[in-house]
Amino acid sequence: MTSARSSRNGSTPGEGAVGGTTRPTAAAGSAAPTRTPERGIPEATVARLPIYLRALISLAERGIATCSSEELATAAGVNSAKLRKDLSYLGSYGTRGVGYDVEYLRYQIAREIGVTQDWSVVIVGIGNLGHALANYSGFTSRGFRVVALLDSDPNRLGELVGEMRIRSAGELEAVVVEHDVAIGVIATPALAAQEVCDRLVAAGVTSILNFAPTVLSVPPGVDVRKVDLSIELQILAYHEQRKAMSAPDEADLSRVVESA
Amino acid sequence: MTSARSSRNGSTPGEGAVGGTTRPTAAAGSAAPTRTPERGIPEATVARLPIYLRALISLAERGIATCSSEELATAAGVNSAKLRKDLSYLGSYGTRGVGYDVEYLRYQIAREIGVTQDWSVVIVGIGNLGHALANYSGFTSRGFRVVALLDSDPNRLGELVGEMRIRSAGELEAVVVEHDVAIGVIATPALAAQEVCDRLVAAGVTSILNFAPTVLSVPPGVDVRKVDLSIELQILAYHEQRKAMSAPDEADLSRVVESA
DNA sequence: TCCAGTTTGTTCCCGCGTTCACAAACTCCT
DNA sequence: AGGAGTTTGTGAACGCGGGAACAAACTGGA
DSSP states (O other): OOOOOOOOOOSOOSSSOSOOTTOOTTSSSSOOSSSOTTSOOOHHHHHHHHHHHHHHHHHHHTTOOEEOHHHHHHHHTSOHHHHHHHHHHHOOOEETTTEEEHHHHHHHHHHHHTTTSOEEEEEEOOSHHHHHHHHOHHHHTTTEEEEEEEESOGGGTTOEETTEEEEEGGGHHHHHHHHTOOEEEEOSOHHHHHHHHHHHHHHTOOEEEEOSSSOOOOOTTOEEEEOOHHHHHHHHHHHHHHHHHHSSSSOOOOOOSOOO | OOOOOOOOOOSOOSSSOSOOTTOOTTSSSSOOSSSOTTSOOOHHHHHHHHHHHHHHHHHHHTTOOEEOHHHHHHHHTSOHHHHHHHHHHHOOOEETTTEEEHHHHHHHHHHHHTTTSOEEEEEEOOSHHHHHHHHOHHHHTTTEEEEEEEESOGGGTTOEETTEEEEEGGGHHHHHHHHTOOEEEEOSOHHHHHHHHHHHHHHTOOEEEEOSSSOOOOOTTOEEEEOOHHHHHHHHHHHHHHHHHHSSSSOOOOOOSOOO
């Protein structure tokens, strides 16, 4: 049924062999006898690792080679204690009294997340949002390679988006198998989303990023993450309403609800 | 400093006066002597209320007038116990032995979130993503009115997006004050985001939806929500990598990580 | 070598959120 | 009227995540 996933098209999944300058001494030699290092990173931590990764990249671009947990935490917008606890789930990659080597930690987080290898991504539904996603540089710059843009509208076939041609939605299964696609992005209207999802899953996709305003049902083993623009606005509206009713007329600066 | 927010341009913020057919009997007459009804809805619940609202709208469009917590929960993709507890924070809007009146509950949730009134929204940064946001029907259909599209690129000024013209970023302050804008959407590149944010806040905006891949710092009293497309993909990649290493070669369906 | 200063990694505690389970309340049928 | 069946609303238990505080470990100077 599902295509046998054979060889992931990774680039350099091995150990080391990256800009590991001034590698901390006690990294792989003696540590971690107590905890199983590769098991069970909390979901909340996983959600923050990409933020740390981005902050590290920003620090590296500014030529900073070493940083403390305090500096990295402020760059990422979190508490330093939380940052240290998050990083401790990956292992002991810092040096006490010194801090973290930016390049080394950056590689370790990237490897833990899985962005040291390339992931093939297919985008289905090339409307306004699909266009934006296809042109989004944040995908390709982080190890995600968009291998196909699919749409069911015959009028859009062949249209160029960036450097890529829009292909027919009928080619979905062939594209997924050919490029060993594991991640699918759904940017279709709500009505088409479930059918597209089913076809992606049947073809072998096991992770789906859903922009359609619908609840997708998927079999076990398939991950779905949902991004809903109007829901985010509604959450803001709720807090906005409460601010307006707590301060009847004049301006506010009353309460911190959720600082970045 | 901040413009004195005077009269919110609401449509019908009052009580009742909506399609409240077959209103449950024990709604406003006798209930809620124990809990203060308008205080402190948990944040996790607030984040789910828009999902319930959408599910109710979908049920209403299919002509369903009454639903049980089980039905609504499956439509929203959550546990029925969680749904009932969430709704209990709003009040007792159901009828035991019967269920919930779809239209009535829909109005109550909409009122609680604050989407029974209109919210003026300004979008800053009309690139690919800004285009998509400006054309997104989910905004206007839920009480959010996009009153201006701003961009700093002189070549884009005057360009039509949908039915709206792109205006200069220099008009930001004037637009915010004129339309009493409380919610700003930032879709600029990362480097411009903080400056745009500062100007929005200084002009009186107290809620910001940020699509730029940057951590924004805002004063107390201002809410920021962040949507980052590449972070979502990276979270999927993490789980995908773990699936790939738990099942060495052949396909999976091994573990439910996070079902929708 | 030893001591002071610094920063990480970890432990403990607390509060929030989720889930189960059940009493309360309503409908319907006899 | 009364009882069986159904469904809501909520109390209690439990697990996860956040935050503070502290011991361990490293650097640098005397």
